[in-house]
Amino acid sequence: MKYIIGIGGVTNGGKTTLTNRLIKSLPNCCVVHQDDFFKPQDQIEVGEDGFRQWDVITSLDMEAMVNTIKGWAENPVKFARSHGVAVSPATEASDPEKEIHVLIVEGFLLYNYKPLLEVYDKCYYIAIPYDECKKRRSTRNYTVPDPPGLFDGHVWPMHLKYRMEMEKSRMAIEYLDGLKSRDDIYNQVHEDIQNTLLNRL
Numbered sequence: 026m027k028y029i030i031g032i033g034g035v036t037n038g039g040k041t042t043l044t045n046r047l048i049k050s051l052p053n054c055c056v057v058h059q060d061d062f063f064k065p066q067d068q069i070e071v072g073e074d075g076f077r078q079w080d081v082i083t084s085l086d087m088e089a090m091v092n093t094i095k096g097w098a099e100n101p102v103k104f105a106r107s108h109g110v111a112v113s114p115a116t117e118a119s120d121p122e123k124e125i126h127v128l129i130v131e132g133f134l135l136y137n138y139k140p141l142l143e144v145y146d147k148c149y150y151i152a153i154p155y156d157e158c159k160k161r162r163s164t165r166n167y168t169v170p171d172p173p174g175l176f177d178g179h180v181w182p183m184h185l186k187y188r189m190e191m192e193k194s195r196m197a198i199e200y201l202d203g204l205k206s207r208d209d210i211y212n213q214v215h216e217d218i219q220n221t222l223l224n225r226l
């Protein structure tokens with residue numbers, strides 16, 4: 026049984042923190058980080074506002090990301106092995122359907138790209154308010170550091186635009202309060218996934 030989980034949400038909401046904990050505790054669990062699909066800096070458009078437009082969907086090679094997810098879906102065991110994820114022997118070798126394979130797809134623009142919308146079995150979205158987001162972002166070190174004014178001039182406005190677009194699409198999304206403690210968020214999501222997996226088997 027294959028199960029694909031989206032951990033989406035605003036920048037600095039805690040997506041990567043939550044994902045890193047989940048992959049340690051879920052069975053045969055692989056991960057795809059959207060951040061790994063940013064195009065090189067020289068391909069990122071500079072807007073009229075003078076900022077490089079990192080926070081738009083075209084700054085990511087989404088086709089490559091979809092292909093990576095397809096690669097997992099075609100052969101999760103091969104994918105796991107080639108990504109250094111230990112694969113446990115089937116619980117009941119006679120019934121391959123009882124073997125669980127989980128993929129977590131994690132990133133800030135998971136629910137704004139049509140070809141991806143159908144692939145998730147479950148969609149989570151971590152939200153935090155503007156002040157907290159700005160505070161957390163100010164301490165982050167990205168491969169390309171934020172120029173002064175980027176958060177208010179580009180990051181937050183793009184976040185609002187994409188979030189509105191996502192809400193209009195009426196996908197089934199479970200919202201998570203990113204202001205809760207790391208432990209609370211992890212426990213909530215882990216329990217939810219465990220219950221779903223048990224029910225599906």
Ligand SMILES: Nc1ncnc2c1ncn2[C@@H]1O[C@H](COP(=O)(O)OP(=O)(O)O)[C@@H](O)[C@H]1O
Binds near residue numbers: 161204205208210
């Ligand atoms: N639940 C939480 N409460 C407070 N701070 C958090 C929480 N989760 C993550 N953080 C912190 O917020 C920052 C962004 O977390 P990260 O997981 O990298 O977010 P994202 O991947 O969504 O950008 C990091 O400094 C991290 O330690």
Ligand SMILES: NC(=O)c1ccc[n+]([C@@H]2O[C@H](COP(=O)(O)O)[C@@H](O)[C@H]2O)c1
Binds near residue numbers: 041063133167168
């Ligand atoms: N990984 C990179 O190459 C890179 C470069 C510049 C900005 N970023 C930032 O990464 C953010 C998305 O990642 P997080 O959701 O983990 O914060 C975007 O808001 C974007 O501005 C990433």
Ligand SMILES: [Mg+2]
Binds near residue numbers: 040041
């Ligand atoms: Mg992250």
